[in-house]
Amino acid sequence: MPSRSILMKRVEDHFISKGYRVAEKSSADGFIKFRRHGEETVVRIIDELASRDEMLSTIIQSALDSGGGKIAYVSIPMSLVSRLGDYAFRVNKIGVLVYDERDLVEIVEGGVQTPASEEKHESEAAEKFLQEKIEALENLYTELTNKIATIEARINQLEKQSSVPKQETSASQPVETIQRTSGRKTKKPETLPSFIEDNPWVELLSNKR
Numbered sequence: 001m002p003s004r005s006i007l008m009k010r011v012e013d014h015f016i017s018k019g020y021r022v023a024e025k026s027s028a029d030g031f032i033k034f035r036r037h038g039e040e041t042v043v044r045i046i047d048e049l050a051s052r053d054e055m056l057s058t059i060i061q062s063a064l065d066s067g068g069g070k071i072a073y074v075s076i077p078m079s080l081v082s083r084l085g086d087y088a089f090r091v092n093k094i095g096v097l098v099y100d101e102r103d104l105v106e107i108v109e110g111g112v113q114t115p116a117s118e119e120k121h122e123s124e125a126a127e128k129f130l131q132e133k134i135e136a137l138e139n140l141y142t143e144l145t146n147k148i149a150t151i152e153a154r155i156n157q158l159e160k161q162s163s164v165p166k167q168e169t170s171a172s173q174p175v176e177t178i179q180r181t182s183g184r185k186t187k188k189p190e191t192l193p194s195f196i197e198d199n200p201w202v203e204l205l206s207n208k209r
Contacts, residue, residue, distance in 0.1 A: 001047075001049075001077065001100075001101065002099065002101065004045060007045055007075060008030075010103075011097065012025075012032060014097065015032075015041065021035055021036065022034060023035045030047070031044045040069075040070045041110065042065045043072075043095075044058045044061060044062050044072075045074075046058050046059075058074060062094050063092050063094060066092060066110070066112065071095065073097055073106075074089070074095070075098075075099060076096065076099075081096065089108050090108055093111035094108070094110060
């Protein structure tokens with residue numbers, strides 16, 4: 001595995017290529033501090049032969065850096081990250097640089113953790129926004145319901161108005177039919193058939209009525 005000085009040189013080259021400049025470094029403590037546009041990034045190096053306590057201490061220190069408003073990174077051997085995974089680093093926004101004999105690669109980008117007070121403020125703002133949206137939707141629902149009720153009442157009124165002439169027409173038709181029918185019944189024929197006209201029995205029966 002490369003020596004610490006070689007590892008630190010690789011880390012320097014990696015961040016300088018991204019526009020950072022070295023602000024402070026310590027080979028004995030295994031860290032390098034970079035700056036860029038007022039942004040501070042701290043990289044802590046974990047040796048392959050580091051003990052479990054040393055490794056945990058370095059990771060905890062990086063988590064404190066991230067929580068303190070700095071961008072934190074740890075540089076760890078490839079063999080170690082294959083056993084640990086990168087989930088815990090991502091959750092805590094700790095960047096990860098893995099290295100082997102020949103190269104150094106960034107696999108997790110570091111970030112700044114949002115303070116709890118800011119998270120609470122963002123949560124309250126989001127809750128207020130959602131509440132306003134709900135109220136706006138409720139008002140829109142009420143407005144649409146009232147409009148629908150008005151339209152339905154208007155439709156019912158128009159239906160009642162359009163049904164009145166139909167009822168009058170249907171009621172007058174039977175009267176006219178009866179009048180025409182009764183008129184036809186009372187009408188006497190102008191001439192009777194000869195066998196009825198000269199029949200004395202028909203004349204006799206007519207007198208009895």
